[in-house]
Amino acid sequence: MFFTQTSKVFVLTGAGISAESGIRTFRDANGLWEEHRVEDVASPEGFARDPKLVWKFYAQRRKQALGVKPNPAHVALARWQQRLALGGGRVFLCTQNVDDLHEQAGKEVGSTTPQILHMHGELFATRCSKVSCTTLPFRDERFEFTALPRCECGALQRPHIVWFGEIPFEMDRIKHQVRAADVFITVGSSGAVYPAAGLVREMEYRKARGESATSIYVGLERPENASSFDQVILGKAGEVLPGLIEAGQI
Numbered sequence: 001m002f003f004t005q006t007s008k009v010f011v012l013t014g015a016g017i018s019a020e021s022g023i024r025t026f027r028d029a030n031g032l033w034e035e036h037r038v039e040d041v042a043s044p045e046g047f048a049r050d051p052k053l054v055w056k057f058y059a060q061r062r063k064q065a066l067g068v069k070p071n072p073a074h075v076a077l078a079r080w081q082q083r084l085a086l087g088g089g090r091v092f093l094c095t096q097n098v099d100d101l102h103e104q105a106g107k108e109v110g111s112t113t114p115q116i117l118h119m120h121g122e123l124f125a126t127r128c129s130k131v132s133c134t135t136l137p138f139r140d141e142r143f144e145f146t147a148l149p150r151c152e153c154g155a156l157q158r159p160h161i162v163w164f165g166e167i168p169f170e171m172d173r174i175k176h177q178v179r180a181a182d183v184f185i186t187v188g189s190s191g192a193v194y195p196a197a198g199l200v201r202e203m204e205y206r207k208a209r210g211e212s213a214t215s216i217y218v219g220l221e222r223p224e225n226a227s228s229f230d231q232v233i234l235g236k237a238g239e240v241l242p243g244l245i246e247a248g249q250i
């Protein structure tokens with residue numbers, strides 16, 4: 001498969017792309033996230049049960065993420081996004097990650113407005129936990145709290161993260177972009193977390209209808225949804241991806 005300057009590419013990244021920057025994935029921790037059960041620290045029920053634990057967990061993630069840098073995979077994607085935008089094509093970058101390494105990579109390559117959709121939310125953002133509150137989510141780098149943070153309305157604030165059991169952000173826009181893409185690439189995602197893991201199936205449906213639609217997986221091991229991809233390329237994202245993009249070929 002060769003890319004051109006006018007290719008329309010949809011890239012979905014997962015925790016694996018940030019692994020070489022030093023942020024641990026779920027998979028290499030036996031389903032535990034930094035020693036915690038995911039349902040305790042990343043679910044609405046966990047927050048309702050113990051908001052202090054949840055805030056402590058995300059405060060630690062923020063502190064850790066403030067010290068990490070993008071790796072060659074993030075940088076290669078940022079450059080590619082910039083290059084294709086100039087050539088009339090596009091790289092629509094959608095991430096399941098809550099870190100800001102794609103944004104950092106965008107700045108590193110001089111992109112003023114890197115376009116990244118965080119379907120599972122952002123680590124450095126906070127919002128009110130009350131659904132009916134009209135206060136908007138805001139950028140928040142705090143990682144030390146003397147008390148649980150509260151909104152002006154009096155309700156607890158919560159990390160602006162999509163927890164298990166919640167619906168990812170902007171699904172309509174994401175599906176629209178997948179349908180408009182010639183090529184769908186997933187990088188470093190176990191293929192176990194839905195609906196993200198099901199997006200590749202849109203390319204299968206389109207191929208079945210005779211449309212041109214290619215899907216490629218790049219990551220350390222075969223994902224659970226490997227059979228939906230046309231091609232699975234095994235390796236570390238930071239080692240494999242830059243070469244594939246530079247060669248204009250996957």
Ligand code: NAD
Binds near residue numbers: 189
């Ligand atoms: P996952 O942890 O379920 O799977 C990670 C995948 O990355 C695995 O298949 C693994 O083989 C692969 N991988 C590990 N190291 C790699 C490398 N160097 N190069 C390429 N691939 C590598 O992650 P997921 O599928 O993204 O789903 C987990 C959920 O966890 C997501 O919703 C995400 O929001 C959240 N999460 C985010 C972060 C982050 O923001 N960095 C970190 C952990 C978990």
